[in-house]
Amino acid sequence: MSNEIWVFVEQQEGRVRKVTFELLSVADEFSKKTGSQVAAILLGSGLQEAVKNLTPYADKIYLMDDPALVSYTSDAYLIHMAPFIKEHQPSVLLGGATSTGKDLFPRLSMHLQTGYVPDCTDLMVEESGKLVAKRPLYGGKVFAEMAFSKARPQMATVRNNTFLVNENLKKSAQVISIPSHADPSALKKKVIGLEKTAGTKLDITEAEIVVAAGRGIKGPENFKILEELADVLNASVGTTRATVDEGWRDLKDQIGKSGKNISAKLYMAFGISGAIHHVLGIGTCKTVVAVDTDPNALIFNYADYGIVGDLFQIVPALKDELKKALAEK
Numbered sequence: 001m002s003n004e005i006w007v008f009v010e011q012q013e014g015r016v017r018k019v020t021f022e023l024l025s026v027a028d029e030f031s032k033k034t035g036s037q038v039a040a041i042l043l044g045s046g047l048q049e050a051v052k053n054l055t056p057y058a059d060k061i062y063l064m065d066d067p068a069l070v071s072y073t074s075d076a077y078l079i080h081m082a083p084f085i086k087e088h089q090p091s092v093l094l095g096g097a098t099s100t101g102k103d104l105f106p107r108l109s110m111h112l113q114t115g116y117v118p119d120c121t122d123l124m125v126e127e128s129g130k131l132v133a134k135r136p137l138y139g140g141k142v143f144a145e146m147a148f149s150k151a152r153p154q155m156a157t158v159r160n161n162t163f164l165v166n167e168n169l170k171k172s173a174q175v176i177s178i179p180s181h182a183d184p185s186a187l188k189k190k191v192i193g194l195e196k197t198a199g200t201k202l203d204i205t206e207a208e209i210v211v212a213a214g215r216g217i218k219g220p221e222n223f224k225i226l227e228e229l230a231d232v233l234n235a236s237v238g239t240t241r242a243t244v245d246e247g248w249r250d251l252k253d254q255i256g257k258s259g260k261n262i263s264a265k266l267y268m269a270f271g272i273s274g275a276i277h278h279v280l281g282i283g284t285c286k287t288v289v290a291v292d293t294d295p296n297a298l299i300f301n302y303a304d305y306g307i308v309g310d311l312f313q314i315v316p317a318l319k320d321e322l323k324k325a326l327a328e329k
């Protein structure tokens with residue numbers, strides 16, 4: 001058993017997702033407390049750029065470079081990772097609470113017969129190396145702090161934007177190539193192509209600022225004003241199920257119980273009533289601003305700042321003022 005802290009690297013075409021750097025940064029803090037090393041576990045094919053970008057953030061990079069891993073599939077990743085983890089028995093294994101993390105970690109946990117805490121909003125570690133993982137339960141009504149029994153590794157997935165990326169880290173990771181002993185004929189799934197979604201904005205779960213509109217925006221064409229505000233703030237655009245059901249917006253942008261949980265630093269809700277199914281998805285946002293014509297809208301119960309008013313007046317005015325303020329900075 002090793003006392004290393006491992007972070008599963010989430011990457012696509014060599015671009016490492018921000019949540020990986022967030023986790024490597026918090027792992028570095030933990031390693032100072034526990035005297036352990038931080039290792040990134042990187043799977044894929046043709047990963048020079050990813051290795052270069054990860055090097056300052058980890059003491060070691062365990063690299064599994066194999067054409068079978070070029071696109072993520074749960075079975076390929078599982079048959080490569082599970083025996084390696086079993087052999088090394090790191091103390092902790094962390095990953096993002098992303099769709100990949102949510103797909104991979106429960107499978108790993110079952111194969112490794114160890115505990116796994118999903119969708120965490122905070123992590124703590126004791127000097128002994130014991131991990132305490134905090135996660136919302138009952139739709140965010142309570143938070144549970146969970147610790148692990150003796151089984152290792154202690155596994156958790158963590159929401160995006162939970163920890164800050166420490167850009168001052170200047171490690172020089174040792175790259176350790178792991179030969180693949182996996183049998184390609186054991187793979188049941190094969191990716192035959194990838195379709196990229198249009199647009200260049202970050203996914204709403206990754207964005208630090210999310211601006212969203214609900215049915216109050218009246219029609220799909222009016223999202224243009226929200227997109228313009230988002231451009232000024234470098235934000236991503238979210239929405240409610242009501243507009244998705246209307247066919248105005250894509251399901252990938254839906255926030256809430258049957259959509260995505262976001263942990264943005266700033267969440268701005270325009271014309272969103274604040275139904276429980278929606279606000280379940282914003283419980284860990286740091287600051288919430290709500291604009292609604294109805295002073296009794298439930299969203300105001302969850303907002304740090306509220307404006308009772310017409311979004312068609314407020315969004316353009318806000319955009320102009322923010323543009324001016326940001327230009328003066």
Ligand SMILES: Cc1cc2nc3c(=O)[nH]c(=O)nc-3n(C[C@H](O)[C@H](O)[C@H](O)COP(=O)(O)OP(=O)(O)OC[C@H]3O[C@@H](n4cnc5c(N)ncnc54)[C@H](O)[C@@H]3O)c2cc1C
Pocket residue numbers: 213214215216217239240241242243254255256257258259260270271272273274275276277278291292293294297309310311312
């Ligand atoms: C099982 C289940 C799962 C669900 N999952 C989700 C989910 O994941 N995400 C989700 O969002 N919903 C979900 N819902 C639906 C949810 O219950 C609500 O129906 C939905 O969130 C309402 O969306 P809305 O706020 O856009 O619309 P509405 O409730 O219709 O609210 C529109 C708001 O816009 C305001 N408004 C109108 N005109 C203006 C204007 N000009 N300026 C400013 N404000 C204005 C109104 O006052 C109102 O408050 C789910 C429901 C169920 C049953």
